[in-house]
Amino acid sequence: MAWEIDARTKIIALVGDPIEHSLTPQIQNAALKKLGVNVRNIAFRVPKGLLRDVVKGFKVAGVLGVMVTIPHKEDAFKIADERDKFAELMGSANLLVFKDKRVIAYSTDGYAASRSLRETGIDIRGKCVAIVGTGGAGRALAFQFVLDGARKLTLFNRTIEKAKKLGDELKRKLGFSEVRVLAYDPDLIRSELKNCDLLVNATSVGMHPNETGIPIPADALHRDLVVFDIVYNPVRTRLLKEAKRKGCKTVDGVPMLVYTNEKAIELCLGVKVTDELIKLMLRICYKALRHRH
Numbered sequence: 455m456a457w458e459i460d461a462r463t464k465i466i467a468l469v470g471d472p473i474e475h476s477l478t479p480q481i482q483n484a485a486l487k488k489l490g491v492n493v494r495n496i497a498f499r500v501p502k503g504l505l506r507d508v509v510k511g512f513k514v515a516g517v518l519g520v521m522v523t524i525p526h527k528e529d530a531f532k533i534a535d536e537r538d539k540f541a542e543l544m545g546s547a548n549l550l551v552f553k554d555k556r557v558i559a560y561s562t563d564g565y566a567a568s569r570s571l572r573e574t575g576i577d578i579r580g581k582c583v584a585i586v587g588t589g590g591a592g593r594a595l596a597f598q599f600v601l602d603g604a605r606k607l608t609l610f611n612r613t614i615e616k617a618k619k620l621g622d623e624l625k626r627k628l629g630f631s632e633v634r635v636l637a638y639d640p641d642l643i644r645s646e647l648k649n650c651d652l653l654v655n656a657t658s659v660g661m662h663p664n665e666t667g668i669p670i671p672a673d674a675l676h677r678d679l680v681v682f683d684i685v686y687n688p689v690r691t692r693l694l695k696e697a698k699r700k701g702c703k704t705v706d707g708v709p710m711l712v713y714t715n716e717k718a719i720e721l722c723l724g725v726k727v728t729d730e731l732i733k734l735m736l737r738i739c740y741k742a743l744r745h746r747h
């Protein structure tokens with residue numbers, strides 16, 4: 455089937471700054487092509503502060519939705535007319551959908567992380583979880599893990615004030631009191647991880663081009679720990695390599711990226727994304743990352 459752009463082609467936009475490194479257009483266009491819809495995902499580099507103007511234009515121009523990444527997630531939340539529950543919790547959004555002249559904001563990072571773990575057979579219920587990094591993604595993971603029934607959360611962040619703020623929000627918004635905030639210190643991490651079931655890296659440490667970076671001391675890892683690194687470039691981060699060596703079960707960041715795209719397609723087009731389509735997106739993403747550097 456020809457898949458040409460014509461005068462009826464619709465757009466799902468992706469905005470951020472920087473944006474050129476993003477894999478989303480590659481992943482999502484493969485899925486859209488397979489779906490046989492006349493829709494394309496196109497990336498736009500939009501400097502901070504200009505999201506409102508761009509969204510206003512997109513809305514008039516008939517764009518279906520806008521996937522939003524750094525530095526616009528808080529602004530996306532503010533400019534929306536309606537927000538889903540998870541966006542309300544987060545105070546930020548990563549997807550805007552135009553519906554009946556209204557702008558609806560969604561926050562899907564929590565869903566995407568949760569499904570990544572679930573699909574690997576990991577159930578968060580009753581688990582003790584350590585999250586390193588409480589930036590945008592770390593916040594989503596913390597809220598989601600509480601909703602998924604985690605027993606205890608420990609938060610580490612280089613800038614401890616951000617972790618403290620998140621800890622307070624978990625108590626206030628979700629009534630969750632089993633949260634500890636600790637300084638980003640190798641000894642504290644070592645002793646805390648002894649009692650944890652799951653470690654999540656939500657910092658950018660270990661990401662290309664700083665691939666030798668590791669967010670925690672490697673000797674803090676033990677074989678009873680599941681290690682989830684949401685960094686996806688490279689797929690096998692130094693943290694995941696060290697964790698494998700220790701015999702830990704590991705989960706990489708690619709499925710989380712794919713499930714974010716799944717949600718965007720579902721919410722912008724109103725279609726269900728099949729398992730076959732998910733598999734296609736996973737294949738495209740792993741292949742693109744293999745050939746990247």
Ligand SMILES: NC(=O)c1ccc[n+]([C@@H]2O[C@H](COP(=O)([O-])OP(=O)(O)OC[C@H]3O[C@@H](n4cnc5c(N)ncnc54)[C@H](OP(=O)(O)O)[C@@H]3O)[C@@H](O)[C@H]2O)c1
Nearest residue numbers: 587588589590591592612613656657658661684707710711
């Ligand atoms: N797989 C996926 O779908 C997915 C989705 C979202 C994000 N991610 C990845 O997750 C990472 C974080 O994204 P984000 O959106 O949360 O970014 P962000 O809001 O900018 O947060 C960055 C986090 O990394 C920490 N950090 C940065 N450099 C550090 C260093 N040298 N030492 C210790 N901590 C450091 C920051 O600590 P401070 O607060 O102290 O600065 C903060 O906690 C990125 O690598 C991103 O690519 C993956």
